[in-house]
Amino acid sequence: MSGYSKSTVSRAISGNGYVSEDAKKKILRLANELDYVTNAIAQDLAKGTNHQIGLVLPHVKHPFFKQILEGVLEKSFDTHFKIVILPSNYDEALEIKYLEQFRKKAFEAMIFTSTQVSEERLMTYQKYGPLVLCHKPAHADIPAIYTERRLGYEAAFAWMKMQGVKSIGFLFARAKSPTTSVTISAYEKIFGQKVRKEQMLTGAISDEDGYALAPEVGQFDGIFANSDNIAAGLWLWYEERGLKKPLIVGQEKLLAGQLLNLPTVDNHYMELGQEAFQLAISKEVKQVSIDSNFYPSRPTT
Amino acid sequence: MSGYSKSTVSRAISGNGYVSEDAKKKILRLANELDYVTNAIAQDLAKGTNHQIGLVLPHVKHPFFKQILEGVLEKSFDTHFKIVILPSNYDEALEIKYLEQFRKKAFEAMIFTSTQVSEERLMTYQKYGPLVLCHKPAHADIPAIYTERRLGYEAAFAWMKMQGVKSIGFLFARAKSPTTSVTISAYEKIFGQKVRKEQMLTGAISDEDGYALAPEVGQFDGIFANSDNIAAGLWLWYEERGLKKPLIVGQEKLLAGQLLNLPTVDNHYMELGQEAFQLAISKEVKQVSIDSNFYPSRPTT
DNA sequence: TTGAAAGCGCTACCAA
DNA sequence: TTGGTAGCGCTTTCAA
Numbered sequence: 001m002s003g004y005s006k007s008t009v010s011r012a013i014s015g016n017g018y019v020s021e022d023a024k025k026k027i028l029r030l031a032n033e034l035d036y037v038t039n040a041i042a043q044d045l046a047k048g049t050n051h052q053i054g055l056v057l058p059h060v061k062h063p064f065f066k067q068i069l070e071g072v073l074e075k076s077f078d079t080h081f082k083i084v085i086l087p088s089n090y091d092e093a094l095e096i097k098y099l100e101q102f103r104k105k106a107f108e109a110m111i112f113t114s115t116q117v118s119e120e121r122l123m124t125y126q127k128y129g130p131l132v133l134c135h136k137p138a139h140a141d142i143p144a145i146y147t148e149r150r151l152g153y154e155a156a157f158a159w160m161k162m163q164g165v166k167s168i169g170f171l172f173a174r175a176k177s178p179t180t181s182v183t184i185s186a187y188e189k190i191f192g193q194k195v196r197k198e199q200m201l202t203g204a205i206s207d208e209d210g211y212a213l214a215p216e217v218g219q220f221d222g223i224f225a226n227s228d229n230i231a232a233g234l235w236l237w238y239e240e241r242g243l244k245k246p247l248i249v250g251q252e253k254l255l256a257g258q259l260l261n262l263p264t265v266d267n268h269y270m271e272l273g274q275e276a277f278q279l280a281i282s283k284e285v286k287q288v289s290i291d292s293n294f295y296p297s298r299p300t301t
Numbered sequence: 302m303s304g305y306s307k308s309t310v311s312r313a314i315s316g317n318g319y320v321s322e323d324a325k326k327k328i329l330r331l332a333n334e335l336d337y338v339t340n341a342i343a344q345d346l347a348k349g350t351n352h353q354i355g356l357v358l359p360h361v362k363h364p365f366f367k368q369i370l371e372g373v374l375e376k377s378f379d380t381h382f383k384i385v386i387l388p389s390n391y392d393e394a395l396e397i398k399y400l401e402q403f404r405k406k407a408f409e410a411m412i413f414t415s416t417q418v419s420e421e422r423l424m425t426y427q428k429y430g431p432l433v434l435c436h437k438p439a440h441a442d443i444p445a446i447y448t449e450r451r452l453g454y455e456a457a458f459a460w461m462k463m464q465g466v467k468s469i470g471f472l473f474a475r476a477k478s479p480t481t482s483v484t485i486s487a488y489e490k491i492f493g494q495k496v497r498k499e500q501m502l503t504g505a506i507s508d509e510d511g512y513a514l515a516p517e518v519g520q521f522d523g524i525f526a527n528s529d530n531i532a533a534g535l536w537l538w539y540e541e542r543g544l545k546k547p548l549i550v551g552q553e554k555l556l557a558g559q560l561l562n563l564p565t566v567d568n569h570y571m572e573l574g575q576e577a578f579q580l581a582i583s584k585e586v587k588q589v590s591i592d593s594n595f596y597p598s599r600p601t602t
Numbered sequence: 603t604t605g606a607a608a609g610c611g612c613t614a615c616c617a618a
Numbered sequence: 619t620t621g622g623t624a625g626c627g628c629t630t631t632c633a634a
Contacts (some may be wrong), residue, residue: 307627307629308629308630309629311627311628311629311630312629312630315628315629317629317630318629318630337633339627339628340626340627340628342626342627342628343626343627343629344627344628344629345628346626346627346628346629347627347629347630348628348629374620
């Protein structure tokens with residue numbers, strides 16, 4: 001420092017408080033010469049905040065997570081908040097690690113696109129800041145934004161039934177998840193029968209998985225896949241072998257589904273991401289739902 | 302604090318330095334009761350680092366950026382580094398803002414997937430830490446990892462020529478970019494003629510853009526698109542109208558291209574992301590290139 | 603084995 | 619308009 005005191009320099013550089021024009025000029029010129037800048041971490045410490053939001057994602061291979069990410073980034077764009085990606089790989093221990101960092105003020109808010117950790121445990125961290133979920137919570141006092149998929153799914157199953165489908169196979173990412181429960185319950189309502197274990201295939205995350213699982217769905221005349229990409233992977237397997245395809249329904253209204261004219265359920269996940277970000281910075285404790293829509297395949301000309 | 306001094310407590314909690322078993326137990330028990338945890342920002346300040354890497358992305362709509370992101374996240378997973386997403390929207394002023402934050406120690410390293418800012422300017426920030434580029438720089442002393450696309454592109458054009466294509470239209474994201482230059486030069490080498498302005502269509506980022514640009518490519522019998530998704534969007538437009546399609550070549554070996562059996566150039570962008578991360582934390586100043594590969598369409602059965 | 607004290611680099615209040 | 623001083627909440631060295 002040459003000339004003025006710490007405080008004056010701070011004021012000159014940050015622009016908070018009175019500094020004479022003269023002093024300001026001198027200080028800024030010198031700072032420039034000395035290549036001096038303030039330290040962001042120290043500023044954060046002094047201000048007690050870092051304007052970072054942690055976004056927990058198991059991975060970014062499934063459209064659900066990609067689209068949420070896209071929505072979150074879009075909305076964060078015109079704010080001073082930064083998004084820190086926290087890859088969780090569906091690992092509870094990792095989620096807890098991130099929650100502990102949150103507790104240590106590493107982030108101002110957190111968005112969970114998926115949780116392994118129990119809701120009760122999650123709630124014990126709410127006192128440290130906004131914590132928003134991307135699926136429907138059991139408790140009312142935890143902020144959440146989710147797609148109400150029941151109606152979309154029911155419409156899809158009703159349509160499949162109408163098309164004469166007798167036996168449906170499901171492609172899921174995991175055996176237990178919010179997705180599986182709502183899918184199963186919608187199916188049981190429309191078809192009036194319990195889902196059997198054999199109907200549920202898991203491990204479907206990207207299109208390759210759909211392709212890989214294709215050999216195991218021979219006994220079904222209808223397939224409900226957890227994304228259009230996975231549906232397309234399955235389609236490709238049949239196509240390559242010239243086999244008769246089951247009736248395949250996808251999700252998310254993605255390009256691949258459109259190309260193949262597959263019926264699909266649009267769950268509006270990008271919008272979900274946008275809202276999740278807003279909710280995280282609003283500090284409101286509310287739950288918002290978005291309805292999904294079913295789109296049958298276009299009539300073939 | 303009840304009983305011991307600041308230092309002893311710090312040692313007990315962080316696990317650095319000698320603390321008697323007795324003291325440690327008491328301190329940890331009390332910390333637990335009082336719900337006390339260390340402050341991450343203060344720790345960062347004291348340690349002088351925050352283990353964050355800034356990843357500059359114009360957006361995440363194009364496969365190039367999506368795949369780099371995926372690669373970066375994958376590699377960051379087993380390190381203590383966190384990825385902070387910095388959306389730039391191809392805006393130079395924003396890039397500079399991020400560089401200034403970097404200078405203020407907001408990140409330990411930065412990865413630029415795209416730059417508007419000049420290389421010279423970028424280089425003035427190298428003294429603040431590793432700065433890695435995802436395209437081939439003009440200068441040798443800036444770390445970079447990029448796909449050497451020349452050979453893949455030349456193979457693609459040679460193949461198109463062999464198929465009898467006379468007039469090629471190009472779909473680009475922007476009019477000026479590393480992509481446009483290498484594409485143009487590969488084309489000119491193979492076809493032995495200059496690219497005319499009319500051949501270049503811009504604004505192609507996602508499949509919708511390919512669809513939207515389709516009406517403007519009627520005069521070409523060959524299309525070189527900047528991703529399979531964009532190629533597929535274009536394909537869809539023709540398909541819906543039952544028109545004869547030009548020979549369409551895509552890039553990235555994506556699902557959509559596979560479904561339509563489009564020839565494609567694989568630029569290995571996910572691998573690029575992985576290497577970019579490694580380069581960022583290695584602090585080495587080296588330039589690494591990955592070769593792209595051309596895949597003609599499969600022979601139709 | 604523990605504690606005092608200096609430092610990390612800033613902000614912000616209060617006098618002067 | 620400026621400077622002194624007290625935080626922000628930790629880590630780390632050096633004595634004791």
